[in-house]
Amino acid sequence: MRSIYLGFIVACLISSADAATKPNIVYIICDDLGYGDVHCLAPETSKIPTPNADRLAKEGMIFTDAHSGSSVCSPTRYGIMTGRYSWRTRLQKGVVTGFAPSLIASDRQTVASFLKQQGYVTAAIGKWHLDFEYLNPETGDRYTQKEHKIPPVGARIPDGPVHRGFDFYHGFHHARNMEAVIENDQVIAHDDVVNMLPRLTQKSVEYIESRAGKAAPFFLYVPLGSPHTPIVPSPEWQGKSGLGDYGDFVMQTDNVVGEISSALAKHGMTDETLVIFTSDNGCSKAAGIEKLAKQGHFVSAHMRGSKADIWDGGHRIPFIVRWPGTVDPGSQSDQLICLTDLFATAADIVDAEMPSDGCEDSVSFLPALSGRPISSSRAGVIHHSFSGHFAYRQANWKLILARGSGGWSSPKENEVSPDDPVAQLYDLEADPGERNNLYLKQPDIAKQLLAQLKADVANGRSTVGRESKNDISDIVLWKSGSGSKPQQSKRKKKSQ
Numbered sequence: 001m002r003s004i005y006l007g008f009i010v011a012c013l014i015s016s017a018d019a020a021t022k023p024n025i026v027y028i029i030c031d032d033l034g035y036g037d038v039h040c041l042a043p044e045t046s047k048i049p050t051p052n053a054d055r056l057a058k059e060g061m062i063f064t065d066a067h068s069g070s071s072v073c074s075p076t077r078y079g080i081m082t083g084r085y086s087w088r089t090r091l092q093k094g095v096v097t098g099f100a101p102s103l104i105a106s107d108r109q110t111v112a113s114f115l116k117q118q119g120y121v122t123a124a125i126g127k128w129h130l131d132f133e134y135l136n137p138e139t140g141d142r143y144t145q146k147e148h149k150i151p152p153v154g155a156r157i158p159d160g161p162v163h164r165g166f167d168f169y170h171g172f173h174h175a176r177n178m179e180a181v182i183e184n185d186q187v188i189a190h191d192d193v194v195n196m197l198p199r200l201t202q203k204s205v206e207y208i209e210s211r212a213g214k215a216a217p218f219f220l221y222v223p224l225g226s227p228h229t230p231i232v233p234s235p236e237w238q239g240k241s242g243l244g245d246y247g248d249f250v251m252q253t254d255n256v257v258g259e260i261s262s263a264l265a266k267h268g269m270t271d272e273t274l275v276i277f278t279s280d281n282g283c284s285k286a287a288g289i290e291k292l293a294k295q296g297h298f299v300s301a302h303m304r305g306s307k308a309d310i311w312d313g314g315h316r317i318p319f320i321v322r323w324p325g326t327v328d329p330g331s332q333s334d335q336l337i338c339l340t341d342l343f344a345t346a347a348d349i350v351d352a353e354m355p356s357d358g359c360e361d362s363v364s365f366l367p368a369l370s371g372r373p374i375s376s377s378r379a380g381v382i383h384h385s386f387s388g389h390f391a392y393r394q395a396n397w398k399l400i401l402a403r404g405s406g407g408w409s410s411p412k413e414n415e416v417s418p419d420d421p422v423a424q425l426y427d428l429e430a431d432p433g434e435r436n437n438l439y440l441k442q443p444d445i446a447k448q449l450l451a452q453l454k455a456d457v458a459n460g461r462s463t464v465g466r467e468s469k470n471d472i473s474d475i476v477l478w479k480s481g482s483g484s485k486p487q488q489s490k491r492k493k494k495s496q
Contacts, residue, residue, distance in 0.1 A: 022217040024273040031228035034283030036301035047297040052258035060322030061331040071314030076280040081110040083343030083362030088470040093388030096131040099145040102159040112165030123168040126223035132160040155187040194232040205263045212267035246287040274323040308386035308407030360461030377464035392453040399449035400424035
């Protein structure tokens, strides 16, 4: 009996020591926040005060070359959760709209389910936007979008966040049915959209408070719905920026960072918590980009394009990391990373092997946090636009398989001249604004990048690992209107 008791004590001590070495992870992702919207990232062209993000940067590290997996919402979120590019699934362009089976297959691990296996408690508070179904709680019948623009209170969700690795969820699916407030696997209320950001802020703070004094580390994923439309700053924030509703909403979004940081500090968790602040893509035209520019505020800073575009303004995003004791205050990294890299980084942090059948496009940026080079088996990063146009980034070179923006900015594909080159090639070191197209002048580089893109698509993964396959058989690299014969990556079709 004595030996059993001692064994129990030793096991508890080992468990406690193990938990102490694993940091809490708070991942705050804004919705449509441009690189130039964060003041410290572009002080000469940013007119919106963001004191809390700026403070986070002062206490941590800025990544200047971080990219979302796509230039729109759903695909980026899929990449964060799975470490895999979304275009490997059924979602070849655009976004999902809800009332449909989850984009994340039930047998695919997420970063949340993985961290649970490593002893973490997990929560998601915010916008999901990865599809799930709504069921009638009495009959089990599926509600349809045609019947219900807003899912009714009481509707059950059989394939939501709590079925993809999260112990707790509170939030909404996407902007067009933001009124439907969801907790765990059920719609619990209908509420005015202006209340959503304060609600998510409060719930995030409450969750942190609930973890105070607990032994197990936690992973808190906070996918905000702001400053995406509807642009609805709370009354107390209206007029604060002097730049209209969008500027006010950005300031209120920045305040979430402050509230979360304060909650961590209040409960003595700052030093044991890794905080990441980022965005899912560039700023949307709905923010009134041209009007803001006339007021001296440039949402994409020096970059060309915005949300939905294949140019950097569509997918180069703010990325700030604070982790006391690991990340030097006021530091900066110019290394190339992608939001698909969270999964591999989390695995590296907890010193665990990534799933051999997942994380196909994820590379750990943990070395960068201490100022060391990232060791990557990935040759480059693949970009993807709202319309499904591809681009490939390797070192300072970027190849775009489109004549125009690939998204919402002009010129779109149907607006370009037939005499323009069928693709774009930029030296981002010399031309960060992507204005000097070198596609015809550097054919060998373009050919090399295209070959690597084709390989990364066809192989089902862009990193070294177990053989993998895409969920669909034919992924079209050259979209209609790009001026080139469509080229496909052929793979045997499999279930998602």
